[in-house]
Amino acid sequence: MSEPEPPSDPALLPDPLRRARALLAAHPVADGYSGLPWALRELPWCDLELGDSGVDSDLPRLRAGGVGAQFWSVHVPESLSGDRALGATLEQLDLIKHVVDDHPEGLRLARTASEAVDARHCGRIATLIGPARGAAIGDSPATLRALHDLGLCSLTLSGTSWAGPEGLSPFGEEVVRELNRLGVLPDLSGASEATAQRVLTLSRAPALFVSSGARALRDAPGNLSDALLTAIGEAKALCLVPLAAEQTGSSIREVADHLDHVRRLAGPECVGLSGMYDTPATHPEGLADSSRYPHLVAELIERDWPEEDLARLTWGNVQRALRGADFTARATRERRQQRQAAAG
Template identity: 70%
Template sequence: MADLQEEFSATAEAGALDQALVPPDPVPDPALVTAPGTDTVRCASPVDRARTLLAAHPVADGYSGLPWALRELPWHDFETGDSALEGDVPRLRAGRVGAQFWSVHVPDGPSGDRIVRTTLEQIDLVKHVVATHSDALRLARNASETADARNCGRIATLIGPARGAALGDSLGTLRALHSLGLCVVTLCGTSWAGEGGLTPFGEEVVREMNRLGVLADLSGASEVTARRVLAVSKAPVVFMRSGARALYDHPANLSDGLLAEVGAAKGLVLVPLAAGRTGPTVRTAADHLDHVRRIAGPECVGISGTHDTRETHPEGLTDPSCHPRLIAELVERGWSEAELAMLTWGNVQRALRGADFTARATRERRSASTATIDRLDG
């Protein structure tokens, strides 16, 4: 295990795949548009350019609360949009969403076995919804399946994040949840990833997640925990709902120092479209994206819609169909097409590829861990 940590750095090696993330096929110049019914070419508006860019590089949305929202609705019409949902199929299509992480977080309240049971129910619900709407959705576990879904005209649906408490302090439960399709686990809120950092069992959880290909979500984690996970993990780590603390002092937002460390480790910060975390307007959300790009780097920033959650959204970004407005704001700020392609699609693909690369290499060196919390932390 120590040899693996010292000799193998999948994050660096997986970085060689980054060049393949942007499709090589030429796309129309987003700065130009042909007037309908004529051969006249004119300069496109920022929104026109945004839509053209998103047609080539759709949004990989880092967080949807749809599974829990569906539990609380007496009825819904996910297919036509005639319901109380924010992220139904018509709005996802209008916003050019190509992939989406469906959170199976269980709200605070249930504990112990109830969290595990409710998480399993959430995963079952996700699979049922995707199967019911197979013309629009397809389950995905990794970068290849995500790309396949997109190429087939489906929205890739990835399961996660789940709360770390859903593991029940058991690596066997982690493996069982992964076998059901879980892709991401949020570490904070557990005894082994608390304010004081990772415990020995917590480090073993991260190593086992690396072996399985499950991404570690550090949103809400203390800085000491985040820094230790960055040191232990051989796969990219993600912050599924974090902005810049320099702009807005929310507990889940990251200091500039930590953002720089995430950039050095080639992690990924998915900025939430949530007024309580990134401000009340399109411009304030774009400010956070600008800041994370500047400090961590353009290959380390992405978008979390946080729709169908209890979060209040910035004005103009109330549902997934509004993504072109955000991209248009970034176009006006001078983001290049390459940077926007990484923001919307490429960076999430890189993280997923890094997790898969790490898992395949790690399984050649390491078998399933039999560690228990009582043995390591007792």
């Protein structure tokens, strides 16, 4: 069902919604998960510039929703493994670059916090590539490095032989160190508690949970225990709450309840948003497409979230994670160069 159109005159908007739109103009949404690349594979044709009913995230709706950046997932079906998973991932990477190139007035590729800010200042929506499934790299750090060279910003660790129910294997720990060295953010969505806790301890860069609500409010796959949410706060990681009815409920109020819960346990600097648009997920009523973010922010304004916390939720916390990944990568390379210089 389509959402009602907002009044064309901003003065006619309810005060919380008017305030939400003003806040998003200054602090746009950095959306942690979009399934648009896979959705575009399934369509014979799509007009992102003028708008297309075949997707949830065309450019008019992204602009109406105050979206300033999106992570475009290169996840592939779990039925694919080995070379087939890698091949499908490479195809999606290629598709993303073609789509961005075809829409230079609306989109710009980014892989760092500064590039995302530059895109925003130029009136473009920053497109960050990832997460990809860990299965795409197999047991090869070289494949991970090659995907990074192609622009990958985040890698999901779950669903691999080296990040299982018992935690990380020695190779899995090496993958996390290599992610840190490259500046690729580890994504722990769907990971076991043991894996998540180990990565939070091991990783020098912030880890992401790109689609995780609060298990205390809804016992759904992918949602996190209160103990893990507390650990996220201690590690200064980032929990991106999904706009997905299965995980966070069927209404805007229920999604806001999850945001309240994560903010209380992990802290306001450790919570963000994942739209989950253009995925099979069913969206809560009132959040049917990417134009509806102002309505969620208005709900939080009515709950007396301070503007500083709202700015962190929408833009600042993802920026912090990207800066942390970049800083860790630079520091790791500098230490390696110093060791090599000393050995030589």
